[in-house]
Amino acid sequence: MATKKYTVTLPEELAEEIRQEVGSGGFSAYVTRAIQRQREQDRLGExxxxxxxEHGPVTDDELASAEAEREELESHFAEQGEQHRKAS
Structure with a gap:
């Protein structure tokens, strides 16, 4: 992928925190990933x-049902991972 250098203005404290966490060489990659994640979130919001x-807002019952299903799947895969670790 081709790259191009841009100048952006960031709050100094935030930029320094990031630079300390990722090092000077990782700063651009960190910002790129952050922008990509934000774009994904924007598209999901759209x-x-x-x-x-098209279909109306999600109801509280639908949200509760989806959350219960998510928890069930999370539990299932956690159990599978534990069984795999024991078998190894």
Missing amino acids: LVAWLEG
Whole structure:
């Protein structure tokens, strides 16, 4: 992927915290990943808005059902991982 240098203005404290965490060579990669994640979030937000426009907002019951299913799947995969570790 081609790259191009840009100048951006960031709060100094934030920029220094990031530079200390990732080192000077990792700063651009960190910012690139952050922008990519933000773009994904923006697109997901647009999709949710479109879906809610087409089908109406998600109800509390639907959210509770989805959360219960997520917890069940999380538990299932945690058990599988534990069984795999024991077998190894």
